[in-house]
Amino acid sequence: MLKTTIIGASGYTGAELALMVTRHPELTLSGLYVSANSVDANKKISTLHGKLSGVVDMKVLPLTDVEAVAKACDVVFLATAHEVSHDLAPEFLAQGCQVFDLSGAYRVQSEGFYPKFYGFDHKHTELLNSAVYGLAEWNEKEIKNTDLIAVAGCYPTASQLAIKPLVEMNMLDLNQWPVINATSGVTGAGRKSSMTNSFCEVSLQPYGLFTHRHKPEIASHLGCDVIFTPHLGNFKRGILATITMKLATGVTAEDVNNAFEKAYQNKPAVRLKHESIPRVQDVEFTPFCDIGWKVEGEHVIVVSAIDNLLKGASSHGMQCLNIRNGFEPLTSLL
DSSP, rough: EEEEEEETTTSHHHHHHHHHHHHTTEEEEEEEEETTTOOTTTTTTHHSSSSGGTTTOOOEEEEEHHHHHHHOOOOEEOOOOOOHHHHHHHHHHHHTTTEEEEESSOOOOOHHHHHHHHSSSOHHHHHHHHHHEEOOOHHHHHHHSSSSSOOHHHHHHHHHHHHHHHHTTTBBOOSSSEEEEEEEEEGGOOSSSOEEEEEEEOOEOOOOOOOTTTHHHHHHTTTTTOOOEEESSSSSSSSEEEEEEEBBBTOOHHHHHHHHHHHTTTTTEEEEOOSSSSOHHHHHHOOOOEEEEEEEEEEEEEEEEEETTTTHHHHHHHHHHHHHHHHHOOTOOO
């Protein structure tokens, strides 16, 4: 049994992970932690998240001695702020732990990226350069051979899974950048309330035009430029991404179908929707990414849907853990 600890356990993603770890046949939950000054410290996680009552009743403890916590576990999930993950990952790796980081701290290997998009200088460039990007369906081999997995972001997961088969098969005319319009539920902003994510104030609106930090993450790992416009939706959870792309000369609808079939024929977390267009309600509370598409002339529109807290975060992290340790990819997720 792998002793598994969750840092940042009081948030939505941490709560989902606690449930997954508890029901995983090969893992045991060794600790739940938050920052030492968190208002959630020393409260039961089931008090913070009622759905865990009677299932996970452990206290969420303040993280005061990182080395001691690291020595007591084999695996750690970092559901923490980017700067916090940046500092914690090396300490857990030094104690021989597998680190699954759900922040953006180790996702992008590009000079100047972190000061510009995250507001801090990256001090662990060696680890950054060796970290494996946790897009489970595409980086399985690399995930199996590392102890630092930077789990892909929520918007990037929905977007890349929809675009990557066509990029890899050279089926796109990339002189016209893929145009991604994606909408997320308000849980993507976390548990802390503000005027922008208060449910009474939320409307359907775009944000971060041309400046959102997920745009360069998507472009970096696709190997092509994109136009990415995120939207905040007035619903709790889920992401729907609608992506318009120009096909290369001579590419047919059958070619597109074959590309998606080939890419995901043995990938259980991706469901191809040949007869319908994906909807958020079909993926809520599931670890799946649903993908559908339609070709008209020289263009293709691909639609993908995920649960932002699951395939966009926690279940994607658990999927990476399963791959890393030779377990079935969807263990504890269904």
